[in-house]
Amino acid sequence: MLYDSLFHKLLRLPQDLKVYPGHGAGSLCGRQISLAPFSTIGQEAETNWALQLTDRARFVEAMVANLPERPPYFSGAVAINLRGAAFVSDLPAMPHLRLSEFNALKQQGATILDVRPGALFGNRHAVGSLNIGIANPWFAVWSGFFVNPDLPIALVGEYETDAQHARIELARIGFDQVAGFVTADDLDETEAISQTKAHDFLASLETPQRPVIVDVRSASEWSQDHLEDSINIPLPQLLRR
DSSP states (O other): OHHHHHHHTGGGSOTTOEEOOSSOTTOTTSSSOOSOSOEEHHHHHHHOGGGGOOSHHHHHHHHHTTOOOOOTHHHHHHHHHHHOOOOGGGOOOOOBOOHHHHHHHHHTTOEEEEOSOHHHHHHSEETTOEEOOTTSTTHHHHHHHHSOTTSOEEEEESSHHHHHHHHHHHHTTTOOOEEEEEEGGGGGGSOEEOOOOHHHHHHHTTSTTOOOOEEOSOHHHHHHSOOTTOEEOOGGGGGGO
């Protein structure tokens, strides 16, 4: 059906007809979505890799190969879209949590979502926290994989503006249960750990207590190059394993 729609209908339209995307770059609803705000039928016919596959069998084979994992939140998003989502502008103010409130949320099983860059997270982060940087264009997608929509969320940001940005992005995928935020400075007063350095990790591979190595890259990335005896579990599948 997709092949027929593209090659027998859409590509026969005027070549200068503008095409506006239904989804933005980074969305799992499409493969290799461009950052461009619009395109044309002619431009897509000339440059879109999928439209160069004019043979039906090759086209279908390419479309069903290496499909991305489906985030668990997609099912809930369908229900939200049917009933209508709340306006972002109607969200209540997000409180700056006191340390006692932050620790209480941790004890209750809340998701501690640290939205700082990975390097800053590696230097020092709250025990048990999850790092998805707000600057990552796939922030909402990865959050949809790993954040439980039924549990409260406490955000950790380098600055309050980062936490506010993350709160809006989460609300856009139906995650509006953000209980509050803390900033990086607040971590100085709570239990925190740091990241293992690369040379310490390499040294541990030579010891009798060699750690189990879990490589969370995609299967195609792992097949190109990986550490000896590593186990490949792509990141989106990790919680199910």
